[in-house]
Amino acid sequence: MTQLSPFTSHEVADLLDEAQRVRGSLDRGFRDHLVESIYHDAAAIAGRVTRRGKAAGFDLDRVIDRIVLSPVLGLPLMLLLLGLIFWTTIIGANYPSQMLATGLFWIEAQAAAMFEAMGAPWWLTGFIWHGVYRGLAWVISVMLPPMAIFFPCFTILEDLGYLPRVAYNLDWLFKKSGGHGKQALTMSMGFGCNAAGVIACRVIDSPRERLIAILTNNFVPCNGRYPTLILIAMVIVGAGFAPTAASAIAAASVLMVVVIGVIATLLASALLSHTLLKGQASAFTLELPSYRRPNIGRIIYTSLIDRTIFVLLRAIATAAPAGAVIWLLGNIHAGASGGTLDQHVAGFLDPLGHLIGLDGVILLAYIIAIPANEIVVPTMLMVYMSTGMMTEDVSHDSLRQVLVEQHGWTMLTAINLMLFSLLHNPCATTIITMWKETRSLRWTALGAVGPLVVAFAVCFIVAQAAHLFGLG
Amino acid sequence: MILTNQNSDAKSQQSGLWGWLSRWKARRQQHRMEDLLKHLHACERRRRTASVESAAGFLHVSTRRAMTLIAQAEARGLLRRAANGLALTDHGRELAMAVLRAHRLWERYLADEAGMPLPRVHATANRLEHERVGDQVDELDAVLGFPHTDPHGDPIPSAAGQLAAVPGIALTDWSTGEAGHIVHLEDEPAFVFRQIVDLKLMPGQRLQLQSVDEHGQYEVNIDGRTLLLSPQVAANVYLEPLQELHPTAIAAPRRLSELHQSEAAVIDRIDDSLRGLSRRRLLDLGMTPGTVVSAEHTAMFRDPTAYRVRGTLVALRREQADRILLRDESTGE
Numbered sequence: 001m002t003q004l005s006p007f008t009s010h011e012v013a014d015l016l017d018e019a020q021r022v023r024g025s026l027d028r029g030f031r032d033h034l035v036e037s038i039y040h041d042a043a044a045i046a047g048r049v050t051r052r053g054k055a056a057g058f059d060l061d062r063v064i065d066r067i068v069l070s071p072v073l074g075l076p077l078m079l080l081l082l083g084l085i086f087w088t089t090i091i092g093a094n095y096p097s098q099m100l101a102t103g104l105f106w107i108e109a110q111a112a113a114m115f116e117a118m119g120a121p122w123w124l125t126g127f128i129w130h131g132v133y134r135g136l137a138w139v140i141s142v143m144l145p146p147m148a149i150f151f152p153c154f155t156i157l158e159d160l161g162y163l164p165r166v167a168y169n170l171d172w173l174f175k176k177s178g179g180h181g182k183q184a185l186t187m188s189m190g191f192g193c194n195a196a197g198v199i200a201c202r203v204i205d206s207p208r209e210r211l212i213a214i215l216t217n218n219f220v221p222c223n224g225r226y227p228t229l230i231l232i233a234m235v236i237v238g239a240g241f242a243p244t245a246a247s248a249i250a251a252a253s254v255l256m257v258v259v260i261g262v263i264a265t266l267l268a269s270a271l272l273s274h275t276l277l278k279g280q281a282s283a284f285t286l287e288l289p290s291y292r293r294p295n296i297g298r299i300i301y302t303s304l305i306d307r308t309i310f311v312l313l314r315a316i317a318t319a320a321p322a323g324a325v326i327w328l329l330g331n332i333h334a335g336a337s338g339g340t341l342d343q344h345v346a347g348f349l350d351p352l353g354h355l356i357g358l359d360g361v362i363l364l365a366y367i368i369a370i371p372a373n374e375i376v377v378p379t380m381l382m383v384y385m386s387t388g389m390m391t392e393d394v395s396h397d398s399l400r401q402v403l404v405e406q407h408g409w410t411m412l413t414a415i416n417l418m419l420f421s422l423l424h425n426p427c428a429t430t431i432i433t434m435w436k437e438t439r440s441l442r443w444t445a446l447g448a449v450g451p452l453v454v455a456f457a458v459c460f461i462v463a464q465a466a467h468l469f470g471l472g
Numbered sequence: 473m474i475l476t477n478q479n480s481d482a483k484s485q486q487s488g489l490w491g492w493l494s495r496w497k498a499r500r501q502q503h504r505m506e507d508l509l510k511h512l513h514a515c516e517r518r519r520r521t522a523s524v525e526s527a528a529g530f531l532h533v534s535t536r537r538a539m540t541l542i543a544q545a546e547a548r549g550l551l552r553r554a555a556n557g558l559a560l561t562d563h564g565r566e567l568a569m570a571v572l573r574a575h576r577l578w579e580r581y582l583a584d585e586a587g588m589p590l591p592r593v594h595a596t597a598n599r600l601e602h603e604r605v606g607d608q609v610d611e612l613d614a615v616l617g618f619p620h621t622d623p624h625g626d627p628i629p630s631a632a633g634q635l636a637a638v639p640g641i642a643l644t645d646w647s648t649g650e651a652g653h654i655v656h657l658e659d660e661p662a663f664v665f666r667q668i669v670d671l672k673l674m675p676g677q678r679l680q681l682q683s684v685d686e687h688g689q690y691e692v693n694i695d696g697r698t699l700l701l702s703p704q705v706a707a708n709v710y711l712e713p714l715q716e717l718h719p720t721a722i723a724a725p726r727r728l729s730e731l732h733q734s735e736a737a738v739i740d741r742i743d744d745s746l747r748g749l750s751r752r753r754l755l756d757l758g759m760t761p762g763t764v765v766s767a768e769h770t771a772m773f774r775d776p777t778a779y780r781v782r783g784t785l786v787a788l789r790r791e792q793a794d795r796i797l798l799r800d801e802s803t804g805e
Contacts, residue, residue, distance in 0.1 A: 023618055031617070032742065035755040036762070043782075062768070065785070069769040069778060168787050172773050175789065181776065205749055207586050278592070285753050285792065288778055288785035 061290050068162070069288075074169040081162075082258065085153045087251035090230055093145040100144065104137035127327055135323020138378040139315045142227045147311060150223060151303035154192065159294040163188055164286055171284060177266045178273025179216075180209035181284035187213075187265060190220040191258075192307060194426050195433040197222075202437070208277050212269050214437055215447045218426040219264040221257065223311060224373035228421045229254050231377055235400050236414035253418070261422050264454070276446075314429070318372035325368060326379055342383045356456055357416035357463030359407075366420070371428045376421070412466045416459045423455035503602045505550075506571045507531055508541055512551060512560045513568035517638075521557040566633055573629040574609045575601040576622035581612060583623035584748025590623060590669050594659055624665075625656030625675040625710065640710030643681065643690060644703065651680040652711035653744075664704050671699055676744025679711060695743075695797075696725060725800065728765065728779070729793035736766035743795040750792065758782040759796060 115125040167184035174183050182204050190197030197217040204210040238250035329342040350360030365379035403409040435444040511530040515522040528538035545551050550564035578597040582588040627636040640655040654677045659665045682691040690701040769778040776787045
């Protein structure tokens, strides 16, 4: 090394001394001048080698921005766009879901019959086909169609350059709550996946505000929770209305849940910045890029390969073992009454569940679904059916029959389930991501337990208020 | 350079609650010892005499405990008892300087990079200054770009332990009509410093003393604002004369935040009070002196505003647009 260096160590030391001495005589603003001269040179070069077209009288970007960034129209337009996406998802996902389910469950029946014909023991057939496989089939048929519609729609908005404008429109809210304007961006990433949203918080440079964004990201529903929300909205909430209005009402209720999630994010941020993470709202600089024509190829690639398939694979990876656990819980009999394990646990959780307007089965489903929120609904239905396997009937009418008529669900149960799904603790992946990003067990614990406490508190208040007014 | 008890190595080997407790006690002992040296150093700088009583008061401990601590420091050759009180040895002064250097570098970091409000910076740095591992402090110095002063304008000791004199002249020794820029804001006592922060005074601001009224109130002009300072505040604000009287320095300069919709102007400079990360970010976006900017869109409640800079749209919050000063077109600059 020393042979390669043109300087002796003595010369290097002299040079460092010289630097130390000169540094003292530097003007305070020398960094500014440095940047200034770089920009000056760059502008000179650009001026020499590029030609600027005549400034057009009509600038489309500017016209669009006048509407999108308008203080009056900006926010309503944003809500309208989001509502439209939900509505499209709900309308479009219904039929393919049922088709997928029919096909996948047909395979299950054939395979199980083949196993039996080959003389495989009942528990092997049950464990593999009615446990693991059925878990997978459920997750794929419930999740794949909504994701295949929701993600491309969202990616189009992203590709257009709309997301920074969302951050711009929401900045005054985040400023009031003591957060960073870019928290609106990381929040929108959370709509896709909370773990991705937590990683996205790296774009926030101030440590205090980054922590706030990480801890509150969970309050917006990720796509793992959309199937639950959309399903409940369609089956229980929308069904109470005329068939023509049902899908619009369902979309509106999902939009409501999202708005409540945003409000919860803001309140939690304000609470944090007034207690644990005191400080003033810091700088906010945000580039608003010019609009681009969406690139269809890239949209299909990022939304279907990067997002849909990635999320689906993760769901499958957690749903398979969860399916096995569900099957075991539903098939092991214990106690004097001879009930299955899941019935015992659900019975034990029941009083707590009723206190917050839910029931024991729902809580059990959430405990099993900690690795992935995607499998909450399948788990719930399976325990309700008590057939020892997940139900294969996914038609909405029969679902409503099971939930409302056999298990006493009310509108309150539906609303509280949606609220609980929105506010409860993040999934295991998000918790691990929080730890990776903060490297602090304490903040991770707060990020995991805090939302759960909020979820219990909100559901408890809603349930008790409903009981008080004689509803539900 | 970190102080440890002679037998702390043996103690730190212990595990369990007892080991944890003894390590905690050793650390608290180290913090108190370093605080004692800091106090002696501050007295030395102000040419005051340090005594057992003054040390006890500074450390918030009983006189007896302070005496034990002083005896221990003396045994380790960090201080000696002089005829008129306590004095640092060379070794003790070296250590005090290392603590002071860590303290002020941390203050710089917390204020500029972490965006912590100024009144809380001091207390946090008081905790961090004792955790000096390896050459962490030198790394911090390099990361911050070898700053000369802390956010209050106090000089930061060099790695070799050299400490420059506190710069500037107090506003109370300033004469009417004279202009200067703020170089130092004394951060003790804390309640006066809080008033200074509430008045939004910051090192780097240009100030002109207008008059002193019969109640001893100082009327000053700072970047176009007229403020009344109490004598206590004025005594804690230190200034240096301006080398050249910039025409826009004292007259109220226009700020980017005052720009009307679709109005264009030229940036004069970014206020010196905006430092660290947020300043670099503005410069990186091309908001350099001489750049033309125009206000294009304003969000709900007039915050933030989107500005057109070098062909791109950049949104800024009001607080930042406030710190960007515009060129006065009427002077034809």
